[in-house]
Amino acid sequence: MIECIFTIDYEIYGDGKGSLKVLVFDPAEKLRNIFKKADCRFVAFIETAELELIEAKETDTAIDDVKNQIQMFYAEGFEIGLHLHPQWYKALHQDGQWLLDDSEYNLCSLPRERIVEIVDRSIGYLRKVLRQPDFTPLSFRAGNWLMQPTALAAKVLAEKGIKLDSSVFKGGLQRRHGLDYRNAISNDYYWTFSEHVDIPDANGILLEIPTYTKMVPFWKMLTIKRVGLKGKEGSSNRKSSPWLKRIERLIDFLRFRYPLKLDFCRMTLDELTGMIDTIILEDQKDPNRYRPIVAIGHTKDLLDYETVESFLVYLKKNDIRISTFNNMYHKCQK
Ligand SMILES: [Zn+2]
Structure with a gap:
């Protein structure tokens, strides 16, 4: 059985x-309406660190709309997941610009006490926004997918009540940050882990449900839709990135096979449905196996709403349930 979780x-x-x-409010509002119209829900991975700092330094007047939107998500049955870019917590705002603290880029490499502080603070902020003093998110996604080195962070997250991680994308590799998810390629659709997020452990303290990827020849990556992504306000910092970073990224890229994420903001409808068609064929051969398929998107990338609507229609036509982690989590308990 296939079930699709939009994040x-x-x-x-x-x-x-x-x-x-x-980059956040307007696209999320359109997506919220599309999903409500289709009578389904998604998981909103709220990056709490930036919102708390933007609010504290009063750098963006839309922060109140954003907080209302998060409350609305919660009230309407969308799932609120925790997403964290810890480099925001010690950020400075100078001359109208943010200077983030890259020494805290990867939550997993920080000392235990600092991880505890950050996770407490981020959950505390969500509780404040939602006005729910005992709210605890079920799911977590690390900033830049960095859930390695795993052990310390996994333990803290589990202690704080988080049950599920969705940071892995099978086949992922970013040498610069020490991210290597190539071992996970042969793993099942989901697994539990403790010490290493990419190595299943039957007694693991967290459940991993990775973002779905397909390994494709590297030239295929070049054809993936990037429609309009350069055109959004502010644009990303790609042009200004130092040459070393760019070369490192290029080396990661020049593998024969590369993990293509099921990304509903960056792929065309044909690419999205093509990926699902392959899973449907697999499922027909072995329908008893449970196949949770996590799709990913970013509010800042979202431009083509028609594709998202058509993709939802396609999934429904193929009897594929659209769910949230909250609603499917129990199926992964062995
Ligand atoms: Zn992020």
């Missing part, structure tokens, strides 16, 4: 550029 990372650009209205 959206709710955030502005990674360097702190761009407005909440354009």
Whole structure:
């Protein structure tokens, strides 16, 4: 059985550029309406660190709309997941620009006490926004997918009540940040883990349901839709990135096979349905196996709403349930 979980990372650009209205609120509002119309829900991975800092420093007047929107999501049955870019917590705002603290880029490499502080603070902020003093998110996605080195962060997250991680994308590799998810390629659709997010552990303390990827020849990546992505306000910082970063990224890229994420903001309808068609064929051969398929998107990438609507129609036509982690989690308990 196939079930599809839509997740959206709710955030502005990674360097702190761009407005909440354009990159977060407006696209999320359109997506919310599309999903309500189709009578289904998505998981909103709220990047709490940036929202707390933007609110504290009063740098964006749309923060109140954003907070209302998150409350609305919660009230309407959308799932509120925790997404964290810890480099925001010690950020400075100078001359109208954010200077993020890259020494805290990867939550997993910080000392235990600091991880505890950050996770407590982020959940505390969500509770405040939702006005729910005992709210605890079920699901977590690490900033830049960095859930390695795993052990310390996994333990803290589990202690704080988080049950599920969706940071892995099978086949992922970012040498610069020490991210290597190539081991996970042969893993099942979901697994539990403790020490290493990519290595299943039957007694694991967290459940991993990775973003769905397909390994494709590298040239295929070049054809993936990037429609209009350059055109959004502020744009990303790609042009200004130092040459070393760019070369490292290029080396990661020049593999024969590359993980293509099921991304409903970046792929065309044909690419999305093509990926699902392959899973449907697999499922027909072995329908008893449970196949949760996590799709990813980013509010800052969302431009083509028609594709999202058509993709939902296609899934329904194929009897594929659209769910949230909250609603499917129990099926992964073995
Ligand atoms: Zn993010």
